[in-house]
Structure formats: C-alpha cells, structure tokens
Amino acid sequence: MAVRYLIVTIAILAAAFHMYTAGVEPFTALVQRPVHLALMAVLGFLGVGVMAGVGKYWDDQNGWERAVSVVMAAGMTWACFHLALRHEALVQQIGPPTSLDLVAGVVAIITLLELTRRTTGWGLIVIAMAALAYAIVGPYLPGILAHRGYSPSRIVEHLYLSMDGIWGIPLGVSADFVYLFVLFGTILEVAGGGLLFIGLAARVAGRLRGGPAITASVASAFMGSLSGSAVANVVTTGTLTIPMMRRAGFKPHFAAAIESAASTAGQLMPPVMGAGAFILATWTNIPYLTVAVSAIVPAVLYYAALVMAIQFRAAKMNLDARGAVADSGPVLPRIHLLLPIVVIVVFLAIGRSPMRAAFWGVVAGVLATFLTPKTRMTLAQGKDALIRGASSTVQVAAACATAGLVVGVASLTGIGLRMSDLIVTLSMGYLPLALLLTAMGSIILGMGLPTTAAYVVLAALAAPALTDLGVPLLAAHLFVFYFGCMSNVTPPVALAAFAASGVAGAEPMRTAVTAMLLASAGFVVPFMFVYGPPLLLDGTILEITLAVITGIIGVTALAGGAMGYFTRELPWWERILLSTSAFIMLYPGFPSDVLGLVVILFVFYRKPRGTETPEPAGTSDGEAQFLGTSP
Numbered sequence: 001m002a003v004r005y006l007i008v009t010i011a012i013l014a015a016a017f018h019m020y021t022a023g024v025e026p027f028t029a030l031v032q033r034p035v036h037l038a039l040m041a042v043l044g045f046l047g048v049g050v051m052a053g054v055g056k057y058w059d060d061q062n063g064w065e066r067a068v069s070v071v072m073a074a075g076m077t078w079a080c081f082h083l084a085l086r087h088e089a090l091v092q093q094i095g096p097p098t099s100l101d102l103v104a105g106v107v108a109i110i111t112l113l114e115l116t117r118r119t120t121g122w123g124l125i126v127i128a129m130a131a132l133a134y135a136i137v138g139p140y141l142p143g144i145l146a147h148r149g150y151s152p153s154r155i156v157e158h159l160y161l162s163m164d165g166i167w168g169i170p171l172g173v174s175a176d177f178v179y180l181f182v183l184f185g186t187i188l189e190v191a192g193g194g195l196l197f198i199g200l201a202a203r204v205a206g207r208l209r210g211g212p213a214i215t216a217s218v219a220s221a222f223m224g225s226l227s228g229s230a231v232a233n234v235v236t237t238g239t240l241t242i243p244m245m246r247r248a249g250f251k252p253h254f255a256a257a258i259e260s261a262a263s264t265a266g267q268l269m270p271p272v273m274g275a276g277a278f279i280l281a282t283w284t285n286i287p288y289l290t291v292a293v294s295a296i297v298p299a300v301l302y303y304a305a306l307v308m309a310i311q312f313r314a315a316k317m318n319l320d321a322r323g324a325v326a327d328s329g330p331v332l333p334r335i336h337l338l339l340p341i342v343v344i345v346v347f348l349a350i351g352r353s354p355m356r357a358a359f360w361g362v363v364a365g366v367l368a369t370f371l372t373p374k375t376r377m378t379l380a381q382g383k384d385a386l387i388r389g390a391s392s393t394v395q396v397a398a399a400c401a402t403a404g405l406v407v408g409v410a411s412l413t414g415i416g417l418r419m420s421d422l423i424v425t426l427s428m429g430y431l432p433l434a435l436l437l438t439a440m441g442s443i444i445l446g447m448g449l450p451t452t453a454a455y456v457v458l459a460a461l462a463a464p465a466l467t468d469l470g471v472p473l474l475a476a477h478l479f480v481f482y483f484g485c486m487s488n489v490t491p492p493v494a495l496a497a498f499a500a501s502g503v504a505g506a507e508p509m510r511t512a513v514t515a516m517l518l519a520s521a522g523f524v525v526p527f528m529f530v531y532g533p534p535l536l537l538d539g540t541i542l543e544i545t546l547a548v549i550t551g552i553i554g555v556t557a558l559a560g561g562a563m564g565y566f567t568r569e570l571p572w573w574e575r576i577l578l579s580t581s582a583f584i585m586l587y588p589g590f591p592s593d594v595l596g597l598v599v600i601l602f603v604f605y606r607k608p609r610g611t612e613t614p615e616p617a618g619t620s621d622g623e624a625q626f627l628g629t630s631p
Contacts, residue, residue: 030087036175038080049394055118079108105160165408170400180358183389216241224266233263256500257514305521305555399453423465446487454484
C-alpha cells in the first residue's frame with residue numbers, strides 16, 4: 001500500500017515538474033533532463049511501465065527483487081541529481097573528471113541499462129552493449145570498422161558528462177515534449193476520447209462496406225498520433241475495435257492485423273506523430289511545423305491504401321458490414337474533447353514551442369473534461385491518468401536515454417560516418433540500391449525497439465548516407481522514420497501485430513504477415529516521396545496535385561494486388577502485375593505515370609475468359625499462401 005502511495009506521489013511530482021518547466025520557467029538542459037530521468041526511473045523500478053514477460057510489477061517481485069529495485073532506483077536518483085546539482089561546476093571544470101563523477105557515470109549507465117531492459121526488452125540493450133564494446137575494441141577491428149579505441153573512463157566521461165550521450169537530444173525531447181503530450185493523450189482517453197474518436201470515425205466510415213474495420217483504422221490514426229506507441233494503441237483502442245470487427249464477420253487474424261497496421265501508422269500521422277515529429281525537428285533543425293505539414297500527404301496515402309485494402313477484402317469475402325459499427329454512444333456529449341487538440345494545433349501553427357503548446361493542451365484538456373458530467377473525471381480517474389501517462393513515458397525516457405548511449409558512441413568513434421560510407425560503397429553510389437539497403441537496415445535495427453529509440457539510432461547511422469547521395473534532409477529522415485515504424489508489423493519481430501493477436505485470440509505469425517500485407521503502402525510511400533518531393537509539399541500546386549492523384553492511384557493498385565481483388569478476384573499473375581504498376585509509378589515523370597496507369601487500366605477492364613470459382617468467405621488472401629497454410 002505504501003508503494004502505491006509512493007507511485008501516485010511521484011506521478012504527481014512528475015506532472016507538477018513538467019507543467020512548471022513548460023508553462024512557468026524552464027530549467028537548463030543539465031537540470032531538466034536528469035530530473036526527468038530520475039522521476040521516470042524511480043517509477044520504472046517500482047514496476048510502472050515495465051514490459052510484460054521482462055520486468056515485474058512491484059507486487060509480483062519477491063524480497064530480493066524488491067531490494068535490487070530499491071538500490072537501482074536510489075542509484076539512478078543519486079547519479080541524476082549529482083549531475084543536476086553540480087552542472088555549473090562541471091561546465092567550468094578544467095581537467096579530467098573526479099573519481100566521484102566517474103562513479104556516478106558508471107552507476108547511471110548500469111541502472112539505465114537495467115531500466116531499459118525492464119521497460120523495453122532486450123533489443124535496445126543488445127545494441128547499446130554492442131556500441132559500448134565497439135568503443136573499447138576499435139583498434140582490434142578490421143577495415144572500415146577500426147578506430148583508435150577509448151578507455152572505459154573516457155567513454156563514461158563522454159556519455160555521462162557531456163551532451164552527446166545520455167543527456168542528448170533524444171532524452172531532451174522526452175523531457176521537454178513527450179511526457180506532456182502523453183499526459184495529454186491519457187487525460188483525453190480517460191475522459192472518453194477513445195469513444196469519441198470511434199464515434200466520429202463511425203460516422204465517417206460506418207456506411208462503407210468495410211465499416212467496422214475502417215472505423216478502427218480512423219480511430220487508431222487519431223489515438224496513435226497522440227500515444228506514440230503502436231503497442232499501447234493496440235491494447236487500448238484494439239480492445240474496442242477488434243471485437244467490433246469480429247462481430248461484423250472479419251476473421252480474428254484479419255481484425256488484429258487491421259488494428260496493428262492502423263496503430264503503427266498513427267505515429268506517422270500529424271500533428272503529433274507520437275512525438276516523432278518533435279525528435280525529427282530537433283535533430284534536423286527543421287521547424288516543427290514544416291515537418292508536420294510535410295508528413296500529411298504520405299500519411300494520407302498510407303491510410304488510403306489501408307482503407308482500400310479493407311474494402312477489397314470485404315468485397316472478396318462478399319461481406320457487407322454497413323451499419324455494423326457498434327454504438328459508442330452519442331458523439332455530441334463528448335465533442336468538446338476535440339477543443340484541447342484544436343488548442344495544440346493553433347499554438348503550434350502560430351509558432352509557439354511544442355513545450356508551450358503541450359502545456360496549454362494539458363490545461364485545456366483538464367478544463368474540457370469538466371464541461372459535461374459524462375466526461376468529468378473523478379479523483380480516481382485523475383490518478384489513473386497521471387500513472388498511465390507516466391507509465392508510457394517511462395518506456396520512452398529509458399529508450400531515449402539508452403539510444404543516447406548509442407549516439408554518444410557513434411559521435412565518439414565516428415562510426416556514423418563509417419556506416420554512411422559503407423552504405424554508399426555497397427550501393428556503389430546508386431541511389432535505389434542505397435535506399436533499399438537503408439530500408440532493410442532500418443527495419444532490422446527497428447525490430448523490438450520503441451519508435452523513438454529506433455529513429456534516433458537510424459538518424460545517427462543510416463540517414464547521413466542518404467543525404468550524402470543527394471536526398472533532401474527531411475526526406476532522408478522521414479525515410480528512416482517510416483521504416484523504423486514499419487518494424488512493428490514486420491515479421492519475425494512484429495510487436496504491434498503480436499499484441500493485437502493476443503487481443504483477438506489469433507495466431508501471432510499469421511497476424512503479422514497479414515498486417516505486413518495491409519501495411520504494404522508503408523514500405524512503398526517512403527520511396528515515393530524520396531523520388532517525388534511534391535509528396536512532401538515541395539513544389540508547385542500543379543506538381544503537388546498531380547503527385548497526390550498518382551500516389552492515390554498507385555497505393556490503391558498496391559492494395560488491390562496485396563488483397564487479390566480489384567473489382568473482381570484476381571489470379572496470381574494479375575496480382576503481381578497490379579502491384580508492379582504501383583512500383584512503376586514510384587519513378588517520377590509523366591512516362592512512368594502513364595505506363596503504370598495503362599497497366600492498372602488493363603487489369604481493371606480485362607474480362608476473364610472463364611468464370612472462376614469464388615473462394616469461400618474468409619479464405620486465404622495472400623498471407624496463407626505466404627505461410628503455406630490453409631485458411
């Protein structure tokens with residue numbers, strides 16, 4: 001009981017600290033970031049935000065595990081406040097660090113790695129440990145990987161006492177923006193924002209053939225943009241939408257795949273993009289508003305492809321789910337919950353900092369919940385919102401700080417430049433091959449990692465190679481960001497799909513393969529905006545309009561090829577032909593657009609010679625062929 005009171009107290013302190021720094025007086029980076037990490041670490045070691053199967057809640061820990069948790073929490077708190085309280089002296093310090101500074105650094109790194117293991121799993125830990133080992137063994141490595149090597153004390157000094165390691169840009173974004181936006185999202189969710197989004201989506205999509213599935217996609221786009229976690233979105237929104245899709249006639253694995261594909265792309269949807277837009281803007285020094293606006297069309301293309309895939313699937317199953325959307329209650333009693341979102345968008349649009357916009361968004365969100373009895377939060381719901389907000393932020397803070405270790409090693413050893421040289425060398429300077437290598441590397445590095453951590457690692461190691469080959473800075477970073485997100489639905493480590501399969505009671509790997517097919521536009525759209533800058537709103541109005549039109553045609557063809565339906569069921573060769581047309585339209589220019597359109601029209605108007613026997617409802621749509629299993 002005492003621990004629960006402690007958790008609530010720390011959650012309240014975290015909210016008060018971040019609201020004060022955002023709305024009253026910000027602290028310097030070497031105070032803001034250590035205090036933020038200390039607060040999140042204590043909650044994490046008390047069992048808040050731990051990953052199922054890796055960490056344990058406090059009540060599930062035995063006496064020895066609790067003692068270790070307390071020691072870890074105390075150690076991280078001391079290491080963080082050692083830096084925060086001495087930051088001015090450390091800045092002015094001349095000469096090598098003191099022994100106490102190095103001890104604090106070692107404690108910070110060890111406890112951070114354990115916190116990250118508990119909250120995000122082993123994926124990021126393996127990468128961080130490999131980075132630390134690389135910093136030491138550099139002189140013994142061959143060729144392009146070799147470097148002078150650094151002593152443990154020099155590594156600790158760089159990672160703990162500089163702004164290039166733990167306290168770098170990633171943790172700064174978590175401390176400045178992420179907590180407040182996550183808190184904002186949880187306040188709306190507790191007050192009924194999820195039901196509001198589902199209700200609004202139902203009124204937009206409920207009359208379409210794939211109504212419940214499209215409703216789930218639209219609702220997940222709203223919530224995913226705020227939550228910043230595909231898995232968290234799946235297990236919250238999905239508990240409402242997956243049963244709704246199953247009642248309408250969609251198979252469990254397909255319903256789970258739709259939810260995971262939609263939740264993953266919520267992080268690609270402006271204005272918040274799961275805080276990814278803020279990290280990208282801070283990392284590249286591109287104004288946030290430019291990032292958010294530029295990301296609109298690619299996100300719309302992704303969801304357009306997802307909606308068309310659902311429609312094609314429903315038609316292939318001869319399923320008409322119009323009006324099958326579950327009643328989430330009247331929308332009007334909750335419509336005022338949109339006002340806080342409007343407040344954030346307005347503040348960002350007029351040039352206010354994301355921190356200040358998030359502050360006023362939280363204030364507006366709290367006030368909005370009290371406007372009607374249906375949305376008014378009780379004291380228990382308020383505590384729940386604070387703890388849930390902190391829980392999600394614990395994972396992000398741990399991941400960002402550990403990603404900072406990787407970035408710090410990259411800056412210390414110069415491996416980032418070497419990786420860029422390696423990609424350029426392997427691709428022989430040929431951009432399509434470099435993009436393909438970067439995409440594959442981004443998916444592999446992103447598997448099992450939170451999106452924020454995946455992007456930070458990729459921004460340091462992969463994006464520079466693309467800019468060296470002439471890709472614009474924003475396009476290069478959005479490219480790796482997209483593929484880092486797509487790892488959530490890419491087997492064999494598809495965390496969002498696996499989480500959705502658990503909610504739906506479906507087979508995990510089949511769900512993951514189906515989700516990958518549904519999310520196929522996410523693998524194509526990044527190539528489209530690299531080759532077609534108008535998709536990032538970089539061009540004349542005519543160029544942008546033509547790019548959007550051809551983009552929608554292309555992703556629709558891709559969805560038809562993936563689902564095996566395009567006004568009729570398609571044989572295998574037409575599926576390949578239709579999918580190929582989308583890739584033809586990747587290449588910018590009038591000739592490629594015309595050629596791709598001709599292929600699409602050929603498939604559209606071709607009449608089969610004989611009457612093909614239709615598949616029974618719910619049969620294999622490509623994923624079963626991939627797995628070699630029966631539907």
